[in-house]
Amino acid sequence: MAGLEIPTWDPETALLIGAILLEAVVLYVGYGGFERLFQPYIMKLLIGGESNAQ
Amino acid sequence: MLNSVLDWAGILGTSPEMLGLFVGFGLVVGVLFGFFGMGGSFLVTPALLMLDYPAPVAVGSGMAFVFGTAVIATLKHHDLGQVDYKLGVIMITGTTIGIEAGRASVYYLESLGLAGGIISVAYVVLLGGVGAMVTRDAMKGDGGGGVDHEAADKDLDEYEIPEIAKKIQQTVRIPPMVTLRGDVRVSAWVITAVAFATGLLSGFLGVGGGFIRMPAMIYAIGVPVPVAVGTDLFEIVFSGGLGSYLYGQGGGVDLGIVAPLLFGSALGARIGSAATAVVDSDGIKIYFGGMLLIGAVAVGIGEIGSYIGSPALELLGLVLVIGAAVVVAFAILYTTVTSLRKTQRQGTAMAD
Structure with a gap:
């Protein structure tokens, strides 16, 4: 059985995980803004009229 | 400059077809996650295994994907005040040890050449078990499996602690005792044991473990449903982050898979989450259970195909696992649009 490993500092891996974290935050903010801007148009497109279904 | 960043990220190493496949599969997984509050992530690792990625890359990239998804969902639940940070910190301790034990097991099995096979078998058992449970509960109509969206809207004081949780709280009174949100008082050891067991599964299978940890928090610890959901996500940010880091050190995280x-x-999670406000999830839970069962069968078929060297069976397994997820995601989208149009027509008729 392989022994338990204590995480050691690895800048390249930290950068990799940091990139995923950054992408997640950017997507949360970006899609949030996208939703606020385009939600009325998308709703109109989907239900074919004024979006009072919400 | 952009090329060198993309090249470092491994995205240029992924073909456009695979990038498109991953974005599309991510969309489907996101819709399922946003709608059911669980479930999408544990389709990723088996799909990667069936695409012939080595087991540490399939599990490591699956875990990194879970980490990114949890970051996004936690930001949302934090805004709603549904995260118990005290419970989260204790859970993190137990889960960290569990994940490390699970991860070490994967590398050990990989050195024996058994990792792919054993992980696939574990998936068949797990997906089959959870799928059967969800389907049975959905057919009984008691709303089992996933997040109860109506329950999630109640005040924390209105929640009744399940009988089994009450029994555990009364029986296991080993100090230190901890008071959690919703006036729940429980031994820190119960929390640690739940955390270790689910962490072990996370590390071994590359899943967030939410589909086991959430029911465990509700039924073993006794916390209200929304707190279990929010705290679970907060905890996955840490466990997923640490697990991804450890797999990343061994070259197990491929950004060319995770980023798309x-x-x-x-995007899918936003759509799925918005759909919960429109669609009654109980009717669709039966499809969800069915999807998990098909996923279990698909992994089994893929593994048999790989064992007897039949590419056709491996392809059939892959088509089944992705196809089942796509069908359920489309069922959610179709029902949402249909419900919206029906509401719109009723609104117009009443106005007339």
Whole structure:
């Protein structure tokens, strides 16, 4: 059985995980803004009229 | 400059077809995650295994994807005040040890050449078990499996602690005792044991473990449903982050897989989450259970195909696992649009 490993500092891996974290935050903010801007148009497109279904 | 960044990220090493497949699959997984509050992520690792990625890359990239998804969902639940940070910190301790034990097991099995096979078998058992449970509960109509969206809207004081949780709280009174949100008082050891067991599964299978940890928090610890959901996500940020870091050190995280999956799933999760306000999830839970069962069968078929060297069976397994997820995601979208149009027509008729 392989022994338990204590995480050691690895800048390249930290950068990799940091990139995923950054992408997640950017997507949360970006899609949030996208939703606020385009939600009325998308709703109109989907239900074919004024979006009072919400 | 952009090329060198993309090249470092491994995205240029992924073909456009695979990037498209991952974005699309991420979208499907996101819709399922946003709608059911669980479930999408544990389709990623078996799909990667069936695409012939080595087990540490399939599990490591699956875990990194779970990490990114959890970051996005936690930001949302934090805004709603549904995260118990005290419970989260204790859970993190137990889960960290569990994940490390699970991860070490994967590398050990990989050195024996058994990792792919054993992980696939574990998936068949797990997906089959959870799928059967969800389907049975959905057919009984008691709303089992996933997040109860109506329950999630109640005040924390209105929640009744399940009988089994009450029994555990009364029986296991080993100090230190901890008071959690919703006036729940429980031994820190119960929390640690739940955390270790689910962490072990996370590390071994590359899943967030939410589909086991959430029911465990509700039924073993006794916390209200929304707190279990929010705290679970907060905890996955840490466990997923640490697990991804450890797999990343061994070269197990491929950003060329994770980045497009996350790009699709972040959008899908918004759509799935918005759909919960429109659609009654009980009717669709039966499809969800069915999807898990098909996933279990698909992994089994893929593994048999790989064992007897039949590419056709491996392809059939892959088509089944992705196809089942796509069908359920489309069922959610179709029902949402249909419900919206029906509401719109009723609104117009009443106005007339």
